[in-house]
Amino acid sequence: MSPRRTDSRHRMIAGAADLLGEHGAAGVSIDRVLAHSGAPRGSVYHHFPGGRAQLIDEAVVFAGDFIAGLIESAVDDPDPLRAVDAFFTLWRERLLRSDFRVGCPVVAVAVENDDTAPEPARSAAAAFARWQRALTTLLVRHGLPEERGGRLAAFVVAAVEGAVVMCRAERSTGPLDAAAAEIHDLLDHALRTARPRS
Secondary structure, three states: OOHHHHHHHHHHHHHHHHHHHHHOHHHOOHHHHHHHHOOOHHHHHHHOOOHHHHHHHHHHHHHHHHHHHHHHOOOOOOOHHHHHHHHHHHHHHHHHHOOOOOOOHHHHHHOOOOOOOOHHHHHHHHHHHHHHHHHHHHHHHOOOOHHHHHHHHHHHHHHHHHHHHHHHHHOOOHHHHHHHHHHHHHHHHHHHHOOOOO
8 A cells, every 4th residue: 555545544443433523423423524534525435445444444443453552552651550641641631632522432332233334343342342341451461350350440441432522512521630639549549559479
């Protein structure tokens, strides 16, 4: 692929992820993605022979990979709380920058049922699982037992995603700030009181 075509493909995927976060899957059309990304119309079916469903699926994978990369890059951080705090900060900044219009593209797909195109929902489930695995790895590395680390990882993901939805509805970062503070304290206590691993 030439750099130009690769760039066009990437712009369409990133644009679709942005639109998913703001409008949900039902609000993502090929025309809207083209207008948002500035990509040429002729490139759509060249890059996405599966059409809109493929584009949405790849946008979910792209968004999921972005968040997973942030968490996974923090595994070696000597302060695991910094990574979790950064997860909340990322969403806080995104909400404020978009005037509370943009939420999580992965959640947008997960909450919409489309039996005719099940791939995006499967990709959303895979993204949530990857985030939880990355957070579990981070917490276990810092002394938590695998089972407890997994439960807390699931709780962190659920709290962040639920708080983002509430923030959009309330047009306030209050729910996210409250969740961030409580989870910080909970994880701090759990990590400090974890039994040393043998």
